[in-house]
Amino acid sequence: MIRTPYLLFLGDAHDQLAAKVAQGIQDWRPDNVVGQFRMPGCKADVGAKDMTLAEAYDAGARTLVIGVANRGGVFSDAWLDVMVEAMETGFDIASGLHSLLRNSPMLREAAERTGRTLHDVRIPTVAYPIANGAPRSGKRCLAVGTDCSVGKMYTGLAMDAEMKARGMKSSFRPTGQTGILITGEGIPLDAVIADFMAGSVEWLTPDNDADHWDHIEGQGSLWHVSYSGVTMALIHGGQPDALILAHEPTRTHMRGLPDHALPSLEALRDQALALARIANPDCVVAGISVNTKALGDDEALALCAEIEDRMGLPTVDPFRHGAGRLVDALAAI
Amino acid sequence: MIRTPYLLFLGDAHDQLAAKVAQGIQDWRPDNVVGQFRMPGCKADVGAKDMTLAEAYDAGARTLVIGVANRGGVFSDAWLDVMVEAMETGFDIASGLHSLLRNSPMLREAAERTGRTLHDVRIPTVAYPIANGAPRSGKRCLAVGTDCSVGKMYTGLAMDAEMKARGMKSSFRPTGQTGILITGEGIPLDAVIADFMAGSVEWLTPDNDADHWDHIEGQGSLWHVSYSGVTMALIHGGQPDALILAHEPTRTHMRGLPDHALPSLEALRDQALALARIANPDCVVAGISVNTKALGDDEALALCAEIEDRMGLPTVDPFRHGAGRLVDALAAI
Secondary structure, three states, X not given: OOOOOEEEEEEOOOOHHHHHHHHHHHHHOHHHEEEEEEOOOOOOOOOOXXXXXXXXXXXXXXXXXXXXXXXXXXXXXXXXXXXXXHHHHOOEEEEOXXXXXXXXXXHHHHHHHHOOOEEEOOOOOOOOOOOOOOOOOOEEEEEEEOOOOXXXXXXXXXXXXXXXXXXXXXXXXXXXXXXXXXXXXOOOHHHOEHHHHXXXXXXXXXXXXXXXXXXXXXXXXXXXOOOHHHHHHHHHHHOOOEEEEEEOOOOOOEOOEOOXXXXXXXXXXXXHHHHHHHHOOOOEEEEEEEOXXXXXXXXXXXXXHHHHHHHOOOEEOHHHHOOHHHHHHHHOO | OOOOOEEEXXXXXXXXXXXXXXXXXXXXXXXXXXXXXXXXXXXXXXXXOEOOHHHHHHOOOOEEEEOOOOOOOOOXXXXXXXXXXHHHHOOEXXXXXXXXXXXXXXXXXHHHHHOOOXXXXXXXXXXXXXXXXXXXXXXXXXXXXXXXOOOHHHHHHHHHHHHHHOOOEEEEEOOOHHHHHHHOOOOOXXXXXXXXXXXXXXXXXXXXXXXXXXXXXXXXXXXXXXXXXXXXXXXXXXXXXXXXXXXXXXXXXXXXXXXXXXXXXXXXXXXXXXXXXXXXXXXXXXXXXXXXXXXXXXXXXXXXXXXXXXXXXXXXXXXHHOOHHHHHHHHOX
């Protein structure tokens, strides 16, 4: 168990989106956040209180959570120094990066010396089975995106929260480090070995009551060549009854791939649905989730209305507008 | 380096297809095979000479190769006894199963005691990068199947052999245990962790001469829900210029999934091409490879002709008829 509350480590994040792990924790479990720790040059700010290690510890924080995600990341010397000092101050460290805390001799030595714990949440702790494709009871919803980092997790969390508020049976099923740090459970899907990906998603979303909804956290995008295999495993292991299309309208190219264009929502709808129906012939596209964070209020509403009119599907920003209309669509399935 | 020649261990294989690793080695590197070792109840026979451990050792064999593939396999007590005896006889052991030789205390103890080596070829030995999707020079061909175990590897090996016979520049790029045991190199793709799958395929098929062909070994199928994520990573990491559709016409359901139907060749063509063009807009479907092993000579020719007529693509069994017409098609790209 990772001790709460957290101090969110933003390091020297190269842009706001790099701190999405911290932002997610701040947005969805603010009670678990005491403050944020930023270093010179940090280009992210998740809206928590800027604090030193000592201030945060005095305020009750007990785990320094590495809230910065990067591709295949490594720890800089500056980061390592902060983490060692954090442990000397009394913090455990939690990280979801591929680069494991436990593989750093410096961090291991400091953890031993200070009696602190290193939590690597990217390491699968379960021996997942091979997927068997058997039809499962209960209902499952999966967000699929035009790109990575468009709001798939927020969509799932928002729909789960709305369903719970209505007294409906619902669970959010994390598949990434942020969701795992938010809920305390889930699968670190992108660190599962290839043959077992779909099986881990089946394991995550077992048989349930007929009127129970699993909101499976989406990962990657079928159009993002680095990670599309992970997305595919979610579609087939998740066996969703409903897909929600997720999009961020100011994105000019696929994240991390400057020469790759985003697909249209129409192309995403058609491709994702065709693949999903291999696992569940009854799957439908139920709605669209637009991340309007970069837009003003009027612009956001106008854009959602325009997409809804074009696509013929309920379209909202679930974080800004609430997930009610998406839940209405699911409830009708 | 794994010492050759091999004794192929077929154990108590539950059907012929379970011994495809052994069959592949026998078919493509017969000079490296001294014989086969079968146990009571074994339902596979790869056509090598049945031998005891002692006979095979006397005939020069130096590695016992576990030639039986199974889903997420484990070693039975009977198998372990044979493997220990093999090491005592002087054999090293090589295996490509997910279940690692090195994780068995019994095998580790015997290896230490006898001074023998345990080779787990399913373990990635390279720290693969994250895929970057950059266009690569040279040409790449990928076989995609209506199911697992339809002949994708044989297709690639046959095309590579035909190209080499014609003096064309060509390499076969293994992605599975059999290919790795045949060629001595490649990536154990299904044991790579999810986020690095596509990157491992990019690593496997780097920039090359404009007239060089990489024949990338296909894995799984877009229609096989257990492994479709691996297939997806091959399509996007491989960035193929050409796809070959692979099929086994007597298959009545997806391998291991009795309730799942195979797709039509038309559906496979359309789906695989749409996904491939995300990575390489110039990709084309060049031909069709039919595994006619279960058919008579006339039947095989008639079926290939019928498929060719229907699909408008050169259609052969490359192992039975030669890969010439498929290579003709690639040479024209």
